[in-house]
Amino acid sequence: MMPRMLTVTFLGTAGSLPTPNRSPSAVLINREGELILFDCGEGTQRQMMRAKTGMMNLDYIFITHLHADHILGIPGLLETMAFQGRREPVTIAGPVRTAEAVELFGRLCYYSRRLPVRALELEAGDIVRMDGYEVEAVRTAHSVPSLGYCLREDARPGRFRRDRAVDLGVPPGPLFGRLQRGDTVGVGGRIVRPEEVMGPARPGRKIVYTGDTRPVPEIEEASRGADLLIHDGSLDDGMADWALETMHSTAGEAALLAKRAEAKMLVITHISSRYSDEPGPLLGDARRHYPDALVAEDLMKIDVKLRDR
Template identity: 50%
Template sequence: MLRLTFLGTASSRPTVSRNVSSLALKREGRLFLLDCGEGTQRQMMRYGVGFSLDDILITHLHSDHYLGLAGLLRTMSLQGREQPLRIWAPPGAGETLRALRDLGGDRLAFDASVHELQAGEAVEGEGFRVEAFATEHTRRSLGYALIEDARPGRFDVAAALALGVPEGPLFGRLHRGENVDLEDGRRVDPAELVGPPRAGRKVVYTGDTCPSRETVRISRGADLLVHEATFTEHESVRARETGHSTAAGAARIAREAGVRRLVLTHVSARYAERPGQLLEEARTVFPGAELARDGWSARVPFGDAEPGDPDP
């Protein structure tokens, strides 16, 4: 299972319908929080995300992306959390985040360590990694890409049965690449039954950025690109001055990178009444573009999923 829940989709300041930046990303039993604007802890409760976080990844030190961290950590401490938590951020952000972590007087009931990441470094997981990449904003910033390892090829059940392999544990051994000896003395090579390796999934979150070549590079073939779209093209000069993207600019990145799905976020308050302007603009470039809203949850299936495959 790989699922995103948008906790905050506004830029700079909250509006009536949108909180500031935060995104929950869950893969199997591991939960990541990408950015933590003010009020994130309430959004997590409101949308059923829960606080069983392993890692919080901050894209940059603009207040709408990290000020919610102090309250979230204090709440988890009051709830009796004991397991450690790791906070990741760009180079130079550690001192500020440690100071924010320590606000409130009493020590936290758990260890919350702060680590600085360079572009190209990754937070490792079982069967995947979350890789940091450089973005282009008005201060040092990172985006994050969850990249899964390659998966085994498809297992040909019909061919296995035809060879006389009984259903059960031997199927699993063959799929893992192990030779299997049958009762009649024959040895079955997994290469006879298992197709070529298949790509894992990739989800990219940009944080705040101008359109950049690095985003195109990391997003090549991504299953889902979550790209900021603070402005429309009418405000393109303002977008460049403030280190942000227009909806059309985000869509051009998605088209060039060949992503399967584009979701826009980080909506300026100037479009609070008509956020559809952003979506209309993006769809002129990338027809399948979508616009996130607070509380919206998106499942990420495998790109080669077929009817009858397990639901990821």
Template identity: 50%
Template sequence: MSLRVTFLGTGGAVPTTERAPSAVLCNREGDRLLFDCGEGAQRQMMRFGTGFTVDHVFVSHLHGDHVLGLPGLVQTMDFNDRDEPLAIHCPPNAKRHLHDLVHAAGHDPGFQVRINEVAPGTAALEADEYAVRAFETSHRTRSQGYVLAEEDRPGRFDRPKAEELGVPVGPKFGELHAGNPVELEDGTVVRPEQVVGPPRPGRRIVYTADTRPQERTVEVARDADLLIHDATFADDMADRARKTAHSTGREAAGIADRADAARLALIHISSRYAGDASAIEREAREAFPGECFVPGDGRTIDVPYPDAEDDADAAGDGDD
């Protein structure tokens, strides 16, 4: 089950030739989820080959560098004869503003655009096998981040044990793995817990958008596979980060370290560092022992399952 993240826009409030404003696209097995939609997001989609087939947009707050791409994207979708509905999720009291933005210059989309206000702590989207929930962040205006969390997966199926118990190869294997007991020809009942291991965790991606470092992020990002955190400034601008309610790379790394996140992506890079964000990354690496990086626009990464290495080892054992 693929889960891929494309960083369409990694810059701060002022776009540069190297970095566009905020936009992060997650593709989970064909479900395309866009987190924020800064100016030029549609062009970034063309530039990096992701296409415009977005199902849901999750808006963190109403600052322009996070929403000004919406009118252009919606109009381009309309020009391409889109007929599927588009859902835009946003903080409370933002619906009216986003409605006006989507209909800018009198444009009336030929497809349904649903705008859904989401309170922090509730689900913006509940889909098969995963959900996207909002959490409150700390910025200069009402803002929130989002957590994409998959459901636990069934445990590993112990085929040798099943065969030892007399379960014939075939559909009964699937029934047991799905959590259902099966009856053998001699009347013996084999229960799932006899041949299926404990549930395995799904994947979790946390997107903070603009925020000061906060304890709430540590809580929601606990054991996250990928934390995408505001890192607008390096240490040399720590005072500016506090005044503008942003984070430094080191502060973001401290959050990732306390949360035991597996990977940390540092985004919303100020135009001050447009040509060289190495200081932000270097300082973050000093505070976080996991994988830490400042993605450039267009970078795409795959997010593996937490136990992917164990699965590979198990597959290898089966080949011996």
């Protein structure tokens, strides 16, 4: 069986101000061809074109908060999708007042083609269930109502122990498939249960995206053992007071959280314009605590691999 694809594309990695090299916040996840967008700063649809990600299989846009640099790309993206023939509904999910923002976009913009849009307001702990995975809203701490998100795949069945099945008298063929699907089978007067021939369940993948936030316990808990943590790291550690005042995180704070959570990979994003051309100070601060930390760049892609445990 081919490994299941889970690719993260950083469409926009800028802080509050875009720069020539960084677009406003947007992160796209492609899971086996199904697209999920987190935040949608201005120009997101053009970034999707540049990254060749497609957009027609996008059903959900999860917004972390309603600051302009995280939402102003929504009307343009919807218009582009409609021009390309999209007719199925798109859901825009986010914190309190998301429905109001969606309604205002509809009133302000003369859309040339109507695309059904559903608003979904979430609170921390709410879960949106998908086919084979879920997205949970996580409490964050920013200057306006905000949420982070944890994408969590379902656990996978353990490996099929073929030799054990044969030892128990199960002949190769359809009964193997039934056992792998969780069915109990009868062979020669004996009952063989799936747990006798299947190894331990294997974890699905987990990706956490914080949006703009201070480092908070809820994000740390959601990130425990995450395959990928995408955390606000707007400022270097020398600007810790400003990070606290503006309700952002320093790169070092994000790295310490990732280290405590034992996240498998850390990427810091929402990069202040003061570091746009040279993010070295952020990388240095992060790697003092988390040696493999990365600073996100526009159009950077990461393939998140499956693991056995």
